[in-house]
Amino acid sequence: YDRTAIESGALDGRGLEIAYAADAAEFFFLQIQGSGRLRLPDGGIMRIGYDTQNGRGYVGIGKLLLDRGALQRGQASMQGILDYLRADPVRGAAVMNENPSWVFFRELTGPGPLGALGVPVTGRASVAADPKYVPLGAPVFLSLDRAEPGGLWIAQDTGGAIKGANRFDSFWGAGDEARAIAGGMSGRGSALLLLPRASIARLIPAP
Structure with a gap:
């Protein structure tokens, strides 16, 4: 339905x-x-x-x-x-x-809220990402046109609206301050996915 x-x-x-x-x-x-x-x-x-x-x-x-x-x-x-x-x-x-x-x-x-990995997400540290492009559990460094979400985050969740290689949804926790930040959060910039070299070698075969 x-x-x-x-x-x-x-x-x-x-x-x-x-x-x-x-x-x-x-x-x-x-x-x-x-x-x-x-x-x-x-x-x-x-x-x-x-x-x-x-x-x-x-x-x-x-x-x-x-x-x-x-x-x-x-x-x-x-x-x-x-x-x-x-x-x-x-x-x-x-x-x-x-x-x-x-x-x-x-x-x-129990502890929560829980992300897609089945473990609690952390305010100001966890982001939702599209697992087609970003492995869950991977660190992601965001550099955007606003200060609040800039820095290192961990991809721990997914979402129906989070589609594409450069789309992330930052989790800010609970409370009035978190609601105010999350409610107006929209930024543009770049995301750097941090992976071990061995993982990159498997994902991107040598020519």
Whole structure:
């Protein structure tokens, strides 16, 4: 089922729910991020992480809104898109449904959130990458047109929106500061993949 079908009740009655979100737009971004913390009605916190996905391709709504002129350059940050979605909930729901991908979560009770390697990711140290081009576990040195993400990171995760040799998603951890940085994070530059010489020799045969 795609997002529209699931939102319309295609999976109702199967007992798959672990919690209910009070804000549809926040939940949409939680699915993009792949993990997060839920504040429960009693004040407690539930940590959730990626479990599986519905098999549908990811469509970035930020680009859709830019292409249609609904947002201008500089407005397509996470907060800018959230403001647009919340301004008209019916319109916002229709836009979110244009991304057919749906991420399912599970409750995390141990260390986490977990990356694609099955080990916890670390704020300001772990990035998601496309494993077709970047081996998971490899160090990556980022040099971008903004200071925050520059430096050495470890490729520990993947993502439906992370496709291509030079596409990375940096993990900033939890809390207001991490949210502010991650929500506005977009940079251009270069990435250097650091590999042992023997590995490079196997990957790139001699002429």
